[in-house]
Amino acid sequence: xxxxxxxxxxxxxxxxxxxxxxxxxxxxxxxxxTLHGLDIVQRKKLFGIMQSGQTQLRxxxxxxxxxxxxxxxxxxxxxxxxxxxxxxxxxxxxxxxGFEIRNGLILLQKxxxxxxxxELADCxxxxxxxxxxxxxxxxxxTEYLWAGSNGFYSFIHRRSGQVVNPPAVVLPYDxxxxxxxxxxHHRVVAFDDNGIExxxxxxxxxxxxxxxxxxxxxxxxxxxxxxxxxxxxNF
Amino acid sequence: xxxxxxxxxxxxxxxxxxxxxxxxxxxxSFSLRPSLADVWGNIRDRIHRYEPDFxxxxxxxxxxFLENPIKDWVSVSRDNLNDSDVLNGEVIxxxxxxxxxxxxRMKRGQYIDLSTGIGFAVGSNFCFCKGARITTAEGYDYGIxxxxxxxxxxxxxxxxxxxxxxxxxxxxxxxxxxxxxxLAVRHISLPYDSNPADLLQMSRRLGxxxxxxxxxxxxxxxxxxxx
Numbered sequence: 201x202x203x204x205x206x207x208x209x210x211x212x213x214x215x216x217x218x219x220x221x222x223x224x225x226x227x228x229x230x231x232x233x234t235l236h237g238l239d240i241v242q243r244k245k246l247f248g249i250m251q252s253g254q255t256q257l258r259x260x261x262x263x264x265x266x267x268x269x270x271x272x273x274x275x276x277x278x279x280x281x282x283x284x285x286x287x288x289x290x291x292x293x294x295x296x297x298g299f300e301i302r303n304g305l306i307l308l309q310k311x312x313x314x315x316x317x318x319e320l321a322d323c324x325x326x327x328x329x330x331x332x333x334x335x336x337x338x339x340x341x342t343e344y345l346w347a348g349s350n351g352f353y354s355f356i357h358r359r360s361g362q363v364v365n366p367p368a369v370v371l372p373y374d375x376x377x378x379x380x381x382x383x384x385h386h387r388v389v390a391f392d393d394n395g396i397e398x399x400x401x402x403x404x405x406x407x408x409x410x411x412x413x414x415x416x417x418x419x420x421x422x423x424x425x426x427x428x429x430x431x432x433x434n435f
Numbered sequence: 436x437x438x439x440x441x442x443x444x445x446x447x448x449x450x451x452x453x454x455x456x457x458x459x460x461x462x463x464s465f466s467l468r469p470s471l472a473d474v475w476g477n478i479r480d481r482i483h484r485y486e487p488d489f490x491x492x493x494x495x496x497x498x499x500f501l502e503n504p505i506k507d508w509v510s511v512s513r514d515n516l517n518d519s520d521v522l523n524g525e526v527i528x529x530x531x532x533x534x535x536x537x538x539x540r541m542k543r544g545q546y547i548d549l550s551t552g553i554g555f556a557v558g559s560n561f562c563f564c565k566g567a568r569i570t571t572a573e574g575y576d577y578g579i580x581x582x583x584x585x586x587x588x589x590x591x592x593x594x595x596x597x598x599x600x601x602x603x604x605x606x607x608x609x610x611x612x613x614x615x616x617x618l619a620v621r622h623i624s625l626p627y628d629s630n631p632a633d634l635l636q637m638s639r640r641l642g643x644x645x646x647x648x649x650x651x652x653x654x655x656x657x658x659x660x661x662x
Contacts, residue, residue, distance in 0.1 A: 399511075403520060410607025411522050411642060425604050427644070428522050429511070429587040433597070433604045435440045 205290045210276055217246065217260035229259065235266040238285070249285065256285050267301050268320040280308070282318060291323075303340035317345070317356070326361050338418045339374045346372035346381075355379045355395075366395040371422065373415040378405075380415055388415065388430040402430055438497065439485040443594045446482070449474050451501055453599055454631040456622060461660060463619070463631065463652040465595065467502055500591045505649045507589030515564040516583055518544055518557065523608050524647030526586040531569055532578025537586070539650050542611040549650055552658030554616075588646035596645035600638050609641040612651060619655035 206214070221243065229243045229250075239250045241259055248259030249272060257264065263275035271291075272283045279294035296316075298309040305326070306318040314330025317337075327335075332347035332354070344355040344364070353372040355364045366389075369381030378401060379391040390401040406413045406428045414425045425434045438446070451465045468474060475494050482489050500507045508526075516527060521540045526549070529536050537549040544559035555571035563569065569577035596603065615637050622629040638648040 407520065407522055411524075412604040412607070427588075427593075427604070428525070429585075431588065431590070431593055433593060433644070434602070435594075435597075 205293050206281075207293055210294050213276065214260060218258060221246075221258050221260050236269040238266045238269065238272075240264050240266060256288075257283065265299075265301075267306055270323055271306075271318075271320055273299055273306070282306070282308075284323065286323075291318075300337070302337045305337045307335055307337050315347075319358075326358065327356050327363070334419075336372070336374060336417075336419055341376055342374050343377045344375075344379055346374075348372070353381060355391075357393075364391070364393065364395040366391040366397070371417060371420070373424075374418050375415065382424070382432075386432065388424060388426045388432065390430075403428055438489075438590065440590070440594065442482050442485040442489065443590065444598065445478060446497060447501065447595055447598050449478050450498065451595065451598075454635055456626055456629075456631055458626045461623070462656050463634075463649070464502065465504065465599070467498060471498065497591075500589075501595070504592040504595050505588075505646055505653075507591040508646070509587045509589060510584045511587055513563075513583045513585060515562055516585070517563075518559055518561045523610070523612050524643055526647070526650055527563060528582075528584045528586055529563060529569065529577075529580050530582040531580050533581075534578070536577060539612075539647060539654065541613055541616065541651075545613075547616070547651065547654045549654050550657070552654040552656070552660075554613075588644065592646040592649070593644065596648075600635050600643075600645060600648070603639045603642055603644055606640070606642040608643065612641060612643065612647070615641055615643065615648065616651050616655050619652045620659060623655060623659045 227243055229241050232240045232242050237251065238256065241248050241250050243259040246259045247261050247264040248255065249257035249264060249266065257272060261274040261276060265273040267273055270284060270286045272285055273280050274283045276294045280296040280299055281294040282291040284291050295310060296308040297311050300307045304320050306320065308316045308318060310316065310330060312330050313333050315332055315335055316328050317326040317335055319326050327347065332349045334348045336346045344357055346353050346355050351370060353369045364379060366379060366381060368384045370384050371382035373380040381389060383389050389397050390405065392398045392401065406426065412425055412427060414423060416423045424432045426432055450467055450471060452468055453465065454463060455466055456463050475491065510528065521527065523540050523542065525540050527538045538546040539549055540546055541554065544561060545554060545556050547554050555573050555575060557571055563580060563583050565580055565583060567580055569580055615634065618634060618637055622634065634652065
């Protein structure tokens with residue numbers, strides 16, 4: 201279970217706790233909660249996971265959260281890590297200050313203010329790094345996830361993880377397909393997959409919708425209706 | 436002209452009257468209220484909350500656009516433009532045989548020449564192309580097209596549309612804008628038996644903003660001018 205991903209300090213602590221857990225194996229273990237068919241259990245003050253009476257994760261952590269049937273979030277000394285229940289090993293080190301699970305994604309916050317994104321369905325990171333401090337995880341059906349930093353936004357393709365950096369987007373929109381944003385001249389723009397402004401995409405989309413298009417940002421609770429030139433009409 | 440949107444809405448509310456028709460001048464307009472100097476005095480402090488540097492000279496400039504909102508536009512050049520890629524109500528500016536022409540799309544393959552107020556057809560497969568001839572189904576030849584551009588409405592006509600027409604953008608733009616043109620022609624022929632508010636209501640039903648509406652009304656006026 202303990203692998204080379206871990207900082208030696210944490211690896212040593214977990215080894216010690218594992219040894220202690222083996223020593224006190226006869227102590228009562230109680231079920232705290234159940235989620236995704238997994239039981240979070242507690243022995244003394246530490247937590248682990250059992251499934252159908254079998255130990256999946258020894259109760260050696262300060263806290264455990266089950267994110268899916270395959271992934272848990274474990275806590276040690278006020279830091280969180282991702283753990284693969286299927287593989288029986290850590291996916292990450294204990295490096296996160298906090299997390300949020302929403303719409304099949306885990307948003308993981310680092311101490312430097314950056315955020316990383318992990319997708320539960322495919323058990324993979326969509327984004328690792330510290331360029332962005334906020335992501336859109338409120339809507340599950342968008343082709344791109346927008347990610348923000350210092351008032352400007354990039355877009356991450358949900359499937360491929362490719363990061364697209366269209367110029368000067370001050371407000372991104374949540375759209376089922378494509379990349380749409382409000383630029384610093386207060387005009388709505390559509391971008392192609394390379395982040396280049398595309399008047400053709402804008403025109404086709406608006407024409408196909410009868411001459412007007414309504415775009416939303418659910419995080420900021422903003423809804424804009426635009427004309428075929430990207431002018432906002434409902435201001 | 437760039438003005439803070441909240442300030443602009445306040446200007447429109449305080450300075451503009453609704454759509455009216457002048458039989459003498461044979462034109463539709465949103466005339467300005469009287470005693471505008473008093474209006475400026477009354478709203479100046481409120482305006483400065485949003486536009487601290489806005490002065491009397493800016494106010495006078497703005498009034499010109501409020502009186503004639505279709506003066507506020509931006510040009511977007513194109514190399515070519517298929518009829519199927521144009522929305523009803525869009526204004527296309529072309530230079531053909533050194534003459535500047537403006538056409539407004541009324542329906543698939545049908546346009547109004549805004550300088551004459553006369554409609555013409557080019558067919559739904561038509562493409563405005565640089566270097567290609569513009570010939571109408573009626574047999575009129577505009578000549579070889581040299582430049583093509585779209586006239587995009589500015590913020591002023593958008594704000595005025597919101598105020599006077601309402602939420603026209605909640606319905607799709609209609610398949611034909613001829614009903615508005617015909618209503619305008621009827622209004623011009625019977626100005627004392629008609630209410631210009633009907634034109635605003637029809638624009639709303641057709642999903643039409645103020646910029647195309649005013650162009651259509653101007654075209655109807657031109658068509659109706661005595662020879």
